[in-house]
């Protein structure tokens with residue numbers, strides 16, 4: 219997965235630790251970064267959840283560490299993709315998305331058959347996160 223930087227070079231996808239308020243470490247945040255001009259940006263697909271997490275932490279958070287991939291389906295998928303390959307191609311990530319969506323839909327059916335509303339809500343949230351798939355090429 220790549221994106222063209224403002225400077226014209228190619229930005230590559232990385233998983234980075236974001237430190238919030240100097241106290242809270244948020245690990246495995248997917249970003250695009252440019253080695254030429256050092257610019258980096260959080261990938262747009264995960265931005266709403268990252269800002270949501272930061273809003274939850276509030277202005278004076280307790281010291282702690284979060285694994286972003288545990289609260290965001292996209293980050294989780296990219297952690298998996300990068301475990302296979304340092305710089306996964308778009309089509310490889312898309313294949314993983316399709317697998318993940320199928321798995322979530324199976325889980326959804328199971329959760330429905332068990333009438334487990336909390337679980338259904340959790341799966342719905344994960345499906346929503348992953349359907350933000352305006353991928354850059």
Ligand SMILES: [Zn+2]
Pocket residue numbers: 223224225226227252253254255256257
């Ligand atoms: Zn650049």
